[in-house]
Amino acid sequence: MTDTDIETGSRIEPPGPGTWELDPVHFPRPVTRYYATTSHAFRRGTAEVMAYYGMPIEAMLSEVVGGFVYHQMVPVDPAEMPARIQRAEEVFADKLWRDQLREWDEVAKPASIQRHRDLQAVDPDALSDAELCDYLTRCQDHHAEMRYQHMRFTGAAVVSVGDLLAHAVEWAHVSPADVLATTRGAAPVSAGASAEQERLVAALAGDSAARDLLESDDDPAMVLDKLRTLGNEVSEAVSAYLDLVGCRLLDGFDISGRYALEMPDALVRTIRAWAAGRAETGPDPEHKLAEMRAQVPEEHRAEFDDLVAEARLMSRIRDERGVYSDIWASGIMRRAALGAGRRLASTGRLLEPEHIVDATVEEMVQIISGQGGPSAEELAGRAAYRAAHTAKDAPPVLGPPPTPPPPPDGLPPAAARMVRAFGTAMSMLFGSFEPAADDEEREALRGLSASGGVYVGPARLVHGPADFDRIQEGDVLVTESTTEAFNILLPLLGAIVTDSGGLLSHSAIVAREYGIPGVVGTREATSRFTDGMRLRVDGDAGEVTTVS
Template identity: 60%
Template sequence: MTSAEASAELRFDPPGPGSYKQDPVHFPRAATRYWAETHPPAFARGTADFASTYGMLLGGLQTAYVNGIAYIVTLPAPEEEVPQRFQRAEEAMTGKLWREQLREWDEICKPESIARHRELQSIDPDALSDEELAGYLTRCRDHHSAMITQHMRFTASAVVPTGDFLAHVGDWTDLPPAELLGLMRGASPVSAGASAELERLIAALRQDTSAQALLASDDDPGDVLAALRDLDGDAGAAVSDYLDLVGNRLLDGFDICEPTALEMPDALLRAIRTAVDASDEADDVDARVAEVRDKVPAEHREQFDELLGEARLLYRLRDERGVFSDIWASGIMRRAALGAGRRLAAAGRIHEPEHIVDATLDEMCALLAGAASPSADELAARAAYRATHTAKDAPPTLGPPPPPPPDDSKLPPMVARLMRATGMALGALFGSSEAEHEEHLLRGLAASPGVYEGTARLVSGPAEFGRIVKGDVLVTVSTTEAFNILLPLLGGIVTDSGGLLSHSAIVAREYGIPGVVGTREGTTRIADGARVRVDGAAGEVTVLA
């Protein structure tokens, strides 16, 4: 029985009132029980926070998992709060609230989160008693939940300035959003995997002949990374610092079923080699800015400069809030859960250590305390279901059609501006192309300019990252912020889901590689190993052979 046939036997009933829509951009695969339990309340808290903080005419977003598939519903703002929200929206837009939140992120939230991540990952789960490990699992879950909320709290600040820029400059110039978003390149270094630790790593390894010999060796990748850590001097210290920064981050997705960087030493080592070998290429964004500015009517150029400055200032927050919040916290929770899984598998209580991720937190703790449920067979069945069910096998919507958005012309000017900016940004995040395909030509959204021919590497999940060879064209459903460690290996990106502000599009622009996103059918119409041409300016992918 195929996964589609199995899914056809499942009931996909609306989980509550309202119109629910799938989110295949962030959650293309079925979720674990742990994630389906942990994510919704934390997500709801964060979205309600940014909506009220900015005075938006929505109460937030709620997510629900139906047979493991993620669905989201938009809640209206409480009617009694609308007058206060109008006032708050005026204050947020005129006072550039996003700048205040960026300071909060840089000075408080980000450093405190990193410190907590490091504190939790310094604990060895294997050194704890069963009771201590249950307590550690709970601390990791509580931290993970808080980081999901934090990620969502900063959503409006991450997207409103960009949406405001797209809305105004699009009106003035009629230029497509893809061309305007090209002016953001270089504003989000984290999207290209950049960090102070990576810069130190590159400099140290380039100057150390022993490190270069290790990088060039064909030894086991895990052994090579360990040997690099053990090097004397700057090289060993730089490797340790970098692996402590990225090693426990997920490499894709948000759920604890996804592997961390240290679990895939081959892919991590190849990415380090590519970073060390890379040449620094200057990109003349200023020239493109000048070209666009010349097309803006003279009376709007000063405002153009201001809008572009605000958008570029906040652009990095789009990915940073995930990388330094829940992506790292999720990896730490996974590490703790696998510690419990190894212990239970060794005792014959579960079939494989990995199956523990399909338990809820309470079930994990109960199993450590000696409970017989869930059984090893039950956890194995949950894992098998999750491995064979994706968002493509489920209905795209549940419930009635969504109500029409509020008429901007009837809103106060600043409220209308805020809602339009938000709509522009979210449309650019989730919207896929609707253009028709031809037999050997797929049309998507022009995410990152350039033309590249290479081998298509069809990847359905992190387990297949080891097949990526430098220069491949990644063909996948979508990517998340977690994926940026591996992107230096790629020559181009093609996705099924996501728009011009999806993570796939952002990283393609930051790396300067051609990208076409939102093709809808790339993973079903492009064979693994096919020769393809990616035209990132035209938004087209041609299957050559």
């Protein structure tokens, strides 16, 4: 790690006063300058969620320094604390997270889907230069709004599960992994499920000719085109499925990632896996729940049951708010940018079409309009910089060392409970495995037990979207971290191992929901294992070993 900005050679300086902490879980690689222009949406969303839930935090700031994403918590003005304390009491008394879930289901989610579909119905290649500039701006505005929306629903996604974790670990003396196992099955979207996916599987099951086409050795893009033009239920189901997932990013939140239709080979192999079906695996959550409940003191069991019910109710919004918000919007923005990139590369203004993603929208418009903007060589240099580095190259902290947050003991009961719920959830999201003194002598690489079971298979090291085409069914995904977008490719995986992230990271959630072994937060899996190496992933013990 270094305190030097690798892109410019200058020292990385904090973007403002106070402590700034690196986020390698959501951003394991440098982000584009375009993505940095949406940071205001992040602050706006976090400010709203903190006020809604009565947290003693004004907002969370997000700044990009040298391509790396850093966050900072801003405490609320002391004059606001009485109102925040009152609000926390109201939240728990009336279970106000349910109001947000209702808003999500009835207003935000359907409106977002409609807006996504309206924008992705536009063909960037059919637009004039002026129309394309306008379209790029509209896509950027939509993406920023969706990033705000993602953050605005964060409390709905984490308060209930954080509250359950804090109480259940205390009452039943069980591990957080055991607690989270009881919520498995409550978030179908995290396993890639949707009505469109179910319709596609059913249609393929009743059409042997379509299945033969799907299994053919034809070019994957041609296979998808042929399936969409059969003129029957399969073609309608394929079109509906691709309309839902086609413009969604497969990993990450930035337009440097790839959306699904850019990777027809991965899509075809995933649809094949869906069509083949799979046996239900993973621990039975009801059995886990019964065991845990028996360990809870009788005077707390009714409250425990209520906490479990609320956590299960809210689980699906954890990933839905990303899948149906900024992950889809970012893919649409990338699609628009690539349309501009192809146009500019054809005239020699860019060396490669994809280099356009390293321009801001303002710069894209300047280039398209012939009004300046960065040179082709500068954009190529920005792309090369991102490709050559990861968050491991960045200092984990800028500014003074972080100090632990003040204990919530001095707060009134509801406010203290809220702080503990948020704090527990955040530690389970960002916290990686803390190795013991003797771990260096172990043959096994240790991490957090995200999802139970044991699996042996070949390692597939994935450092970015360019590696997705190499994923084969039955592979062990070894990567820095994943986002909820990765759920499209889940049917191909036998297990998941990550460098970063805790038990509430997206990698852990998707492994748990899909019922495959998962070990997360190992810190060094991508540097310790090589591609193709056979690995034994023990999700129960949180260990990964090589198999000769």
